[in-house]
Every structure is written in structure tokens, then in C-alpha cells.
Amino acid sequence: MPIPDSTVNTIGGGSDIETTPINGFSGISSPHNLNISLLLIVIYHVFSDISPLGIDGCNSRFHSVDTLEGCSVTFRELTTDFDLEVDVLIVGAGGCGLVAAIAADAAGASVAIAEKQSCLSGNTALSSGSIPAAGSRLQRAAGIEDSPERFAKDILQVSGPHDAEHLTNCLAQLSAELVEWLIDDAHVSLTLVTSYRHVGHSVARLHSPPSRTGQELLRDLEAEAGRRGIPIALGQPVRELIVRGGVVCGAIVDGDRGSVSRIGARAVILATNGFGAAPDLIAKYCPTAQAAAYGGAPGSTGEALIWGAALGAATGNLEAFQGHAGLALRSGALMTWTVAERGGIVINGGGQRIGDETCGYSALASTELAHEGPFYMVYSAQIEADVAAGQPEFAQVAEIGDVFCADDAASLAKQIGVPEAALRDALAQSADDGANDPHGRRAWGFGPLKAPYRATEVHPALFHTQGGLAVDTRARVLRKDGEPIRGLYAGGGAATGISGRRGSDGYVSGNGLLSALGLGLIAGREAARHAAEQSVALRTKVNHDIQQGEMT
Template structure:
């Protein structure tokens, strides 16, 4: 549970640094690398035993427009088109200046991480993500968020940027709208105080705080929590206690393609490449092209709160570039059948209904649910595959309002704090007011761009 514990600063601190960063996920570590490069004295603190966060649970893909990787792939893209895609998905509910800032910063950050820090990014070129008008997803070889976290941590350690784990921030020290430091709790429940010239909150959102989830997004309250349990909402609670402005607290990223009961993310490429979702009656129930965030509510509304994603061996070959999918296969989550009847038997689905559902997919045009089929995607052919899935909450997208250029936290009464920043899930993102505004990669987009801007501010 988040505790908005704010107090006046003590007479002295156990340690004082220039820039204190709370949270060592992708946002915090990118901020630390940028601040270190700018010549600042940095201390990065993490509540867990090792850096992890929501990033480690993701596919680790970061969208960016106009990168060298796109150019090498023959893809013409720019920040303006990227910003338009973000706003279109979010129904123009975002702060346009924040969208423009993230869209224009993403490519420089990707290239900086690749060039200066050796992260081996490459572009996903074999399938499209819903809402993106260009292929702009960049990831590391295994397409794993854990690989991204490990690579960032390796750079932190190589550059001797101070990182201390097993330290949870439990109190902020503030006076006259200025932050003076934080109190940290150690594993033995003892505490220490760290003074700072400025503070960067990189402690993510509040998806692990069920009370806050119920308050702000009750429609997803029964979803599997697929994020990091450390996302307790401290940043929002501290901000509100300090008089900070918040925005879009009902926004979140859901996902309706999590293997059940295995708890493994099944890539949405299983859908975009021509697959579909069916319920326990073997029938489709919605337009899957809307996106995987909206899929969480759609799947949870089905009997038992589950569904089946159905695809074929061609699509499975595309999905295997993701480590999660290979793990799902190893654990037996991916069923197979040489015929529709054989697959239906393995999944416990009505064979005739499943055959009719697959047969009703048009070669080209719009189906009964409004999904457009381009005519370029081959129909499903043996071997057929299916995975039982459920809906999940991945992470919240609302948070503290920040200045788009500096990431300084805005006050509810106007203006901004002089030395308080929020990045990643601690800040309001660019996913609109609910779940349908989430564009693939928005979470890590906010993490790396805001982290970079905060570090260099």
C-alpha cells in the first residue's frame, strides 16, 4: 500500500548527493546513465534485490521513428507521423506537447543506447503492431524485457554509477515546495536518510495497489496482475501530498493474450499475422484488430474470463523470435493439431463451431466484427495451434503531470517544482484516459524518453 509520507527535512542527512533516483527499472537506469554522462553526482536506489520492474516482464520493445535501423530497413518515418499515430490511438486525449517530446526524443535515445552503450538493438521487421503506421519497434536479440534490464544494469556497473538495492523509499523530505531528500528502509527495517539537490521519481505506477486500481479503473479489477508487485503507487501518493497535479489516473495497459494458467505473455503477432480469439464455444467475440490492451476487457467478459488464441504453424514461426513464446511451448501451453477437429479435441472446444469460425474468415474485406482482412495474409492451414489465454493488467498509464521538456512535476496550483522530476510509470503517459488509448510500446517509450530528459535536465 502506498503511504504519502512527507515530512520536513531533518537537521542533517546520512548521505547527500546531487541527483537521487528512486527506482532502477528502465526509466531510472536510463536517467542515471544520462545524468552520469552530464557530469552529475548520481545515486540510484532500488527496492528489490536486483533491478527488475515492469520492464523485465515486458517484451522490451521500444518504438522510435526516424532511426538508423529504420533507414537500413528502407522504412521512411519521422517523429511527426509517430506523434500522429499516438494521438490517433488515444483519441487526441493526450497533452500534444508531451506526445511531441516523446516522439522526437525516442530515436535519439535508441541510437545513443546503441552507439554509446553498446545495446544491440534491431528493428522488428516481420510483422506490424496495431496503430503504428510504420514498423518502428526496436528490441534486443531475445525480444525480452529482462535482456533490456540486464543490459542497462551492465552499463551502470561498468561506468561505476552508484546503485544500491534493497532500499525502499518510504518518506520524502520537503519544505516550501522544494524536495530535500528521502528516507530509505533497509531489509532489517532500519532506515537511512539521503539528501539531494534534485529527486527523480522512477518508481513506476500503482498497478500492484489493488485499492488504487479499484478506485481508478474498476473495470479491470478482476484481471490478473501481470506487472511488478513493487508498483504500489508511492509516486502518485507523494505527489498528491505535495500538491502535485495528476492526470489520466484511469489509464492503463491491459493485455488479453496471457497464457492461462501458465502466466506467460503470448505475443500479439499471433493475432496480427492472421490469428483470432475464440471463446469456450469456439466462436469469435470481438474485433481483435483493436489491440491487445482492449483485449483484456473483451476476454475477461467471456465465460470463465478466458479465451483461446488460434493460429497456425506459419504464425508460430514468427512468434518464436520472442523468448516468452518459446517458454510457453516448453511448458505445454501451446496446443497443436493437424486438423481443426484434432485441435478442437485438444482444447476441449466444439469442433464444428471452431471449423465454422475459421471458415468464416474472409480472404479480403471486413468481417462481421469489423476487422479488416487485407487479402495479403494467408488463411490458417495445418498445423493449427491454440493457447488458452486470459486478460491481465500490465501497468498503469496515468500519473504525475510533468513538464514535457524537463520532466519537472507540475503543481496543481500552477507552475512546477524546482527539483522534483517524474519519469516512466510515475508520470502521466500518452495513452489517453482508459485502456483503448494504449499504443504498443507506450510504456517503455515513456520510460526511456522521460528518463533521458530527466537525467540531462
């Protein structure tokens, strides 16, 4: 088989390789940053009979394989060469994908990111940007004693037994290093949150951007990727994974105006988030979340789950999800749970409280799903002012008119349409020390709720799924027999989460970002190491073939 012309020009070295923009991957040469001039000759032979793995409707043919309900995955021959080759290809440019890219680049790998959305978004951007870590230098500076063991115990106490307890321990051990790596190497602005600590954490361990927004976290990561020259192709979804002999070695990417790029890679990292925006997958795997409004990123449509299943990947905790009991009905904003922790309550349309609000926003979402709405978060003007001062996004809820304001209980009851007597009784419960609270609440923040009052209509929401592909502590996707699928890594919502086996009760604040950024860091490092090992193997083969006279 003749060597394609595109590889011949690289034999003399990289100095005369021209940079060719490919489907938005401008700034990458084809090949990019490859130091072995003969490497592409070997890559061409190694991948000459690769097959892509994709979803029906993508011009795939031959050997149809039934996978997830409603989906069929097909295999076909790929007869054309790669348009671009990198060490590590990352699918998804959210928090997980960006961290993975930065980590892989720092380890010396050539990296590219394909993102199907037209802008950086994902659930990281929708979050508060809070990353839990135990034993960080920020905690030590604040005089807070913490340890990975204590952190893991806190998480497991809430989550209960589940399919990824190895990840709970691994991520707890990594957490301090993760936060300090983000600050020192990725140049992310993080501060220790000491003004509140959400349910499940026995000490203050949430590290968040100064604005307390995931958008700031994502902007910092994007800026670092830009400084490193890591290309991000926006609006260019991965259509198929390219697989040869069970080894993942690239992807087919849809580009502008119907163009297609075939990207070769020694490792592929799935950072595509979960399947919260795929109603069919929710109905099959996470049915308890069906009645919840979806408040997560629109791009979470389950591609990783579908591709992984076709490759025989194991899955775990598919019935678990992060819920939120405070999706503001009018604006779609998420009410920070600090409002409840300061003493706010949640009532139903009858004016009655439905549970212990301090169980957390995710756990209370399950309670709301078990009751009839509407629901209202009721709090005081004092709480509103305090929380707005520290969390600017909450202040916007009031600014856009998503708050009922009243000088007394009678006026508030009339505005939101609940029985006045029931509302007064609910408000009176906050004056109790907790010993007689019908729902067992013990912590009341600022104490009894006092006028003037505020209320926001809320709805239970599914924020993101917490189940996905089974991965080991090296972020390698595992088959059902426990063996890794070579060349394939996953993190964040694409991987099995650490929030219990089912429902939303097992979620601890920050679990999502801990999994996304922690597994992203691990996957980036491991994928880069795998790519380097492959390079050594290919170099050895080149030298051997030359010595044997097989490459002429």
C-alpha cells in the same frame, strides 16, 4: 548552530575523504564527487530544518494530511544530518531509472539509485524491449521514411485526446535521439524490427534487443551503470521524501536489519512505475481494469502517486492502462501479438470469435473484459514455427506445455472443450478476404488457418497503468496550478502516460518504453542541470557569506 564533524573533514578537499558504505551505497563517499569543499557547510545550514514526507506507519508524526483514499501522509521535523549527499537521487532501478541515472552521470552529476526490490525487475524486464522511434539511422539504413510528426499522428489516432498530448509530441520528437543515445552512449544492443509492426504504427519503427526481450535491454543498461560506477542499492525502499518549504531535497531509505539512511539530493527522480499492483488504487482510479489478472511487476504499488498527491501534484489519464489479451493462463507468459497478426484468432468458451484481433493486444483486452471467458488463442503450427524462430520467449510457451496441439478442428474442439461447429465457423472466417468478416478484420497475415492447429488458453491482463503524476516536457512534476514542484521529476509509470484518458484501447505498442526511457533521459539531464544550478547558487552564497564575515 555548530557544523557537524562529518562536514569538517571535507573542507580541506576530497583527497582524505574515506568511502563509507551506507545502506548498500558502497563506493559512494559521504559526500560523493562534490567539488566545492565549502558546499556542505551551506547544505547543512540550508537543510537544518527540513521535513520528510512519508506514508503512515513510517514513524511519522505531526500535521496529518489526507490524500488518496486509504492513505494519510504526515510531516515531521528531521533532527539528524544527512548520511549521504548526491546531486541526483533516483527512486527505482527499472528502465526509466537506469536511463535517468546514466544521463545524469553523463551530464556530470553525482548519482545514486534506491530500488525496493531485491533484484532489477520492473515492467521493462517483462516487456519485449521494443522502443518506437521515428527517423532513426536504423530506419534510414533500411530505406524506411518516417518522421516525428507522422509518429505523433499515429499515436494520437489511437489514443484520442488526453491529458498529456504535449508529451506525445515531445517524445515523438525525441524518439530517434533516444534510440541512438541508447546505442552510442548507453551501449545498448538494438536492432530495427522489420519482420512485424504492431497495431498503430504506419511504418516499421520498433527498435528492440536482438533477443526481443526486455531482460536484455535491462542487462545492457545495468552494465552501463556499472561501467560508470553508479551505485544501485537493491532491497532498500524509499520510505519518505524529504521536503523543505515545498522543495524536494532527498529521501529516507530503509536498509538492512532495520537501518535507515537519510539521503540528501538537489533533485529526486521518481522512476517507481505505476500502481497496477495496488488493488485499492486500481479500484479508485482505474476501475475498468479490476477484473483483469495482473501481469505486471509486483513493485508497481503507487508510491509516486501517493507522495505526489501529498505535495499537491496534478495527475492525468489515471483511468488508462496497458492491457494484454494474451496472458497465458497456465504459465503466466504473455503471448506475443505477432501470433494474431500472422492470422491467429481469439475465441471464447463457445468457440466464437469476440472481435477483430488486429486491433491490438491492449484494445482486445477491453473486449475480453466485456465478455465471459474462458478465452483461447487459436493459431496454426505454421504460425507457431515462424514466430518461435524470431521470438525465443514465445518458443518457451510450447516448451512448458502451455499449448494444445491438434491435427484437425474436431480434435482441437474436444481438447479445449468448445462446440466443434462453432470452432469450424471461426476457423472458416480466416479464409474470407475480410469483406464479410463479422468483426471487420481485413488483415490475415499468412491467410486461412490450416491444420495442424494450436491453441493456448489466455486471460485479459493489466500489464501496467498509463496514468500518473503530471509532468511537463522537462519531466518536472507539476502542481495543480501548473507550477513545477522544485526538485522533483518523474518518468515512466510514475508520470502521466500517452495512451488515452481511460481504458486500454488507446495503447500503441511501445508507448510504455517510449515514456519510460524517453522521460528517463529528459529527467536525468534536467535533474543534473538543476543540481548544477543549485551548486552555483550555493557557491555564490558561500563566497558572499565569507566576504561578509558570516561564516567563521
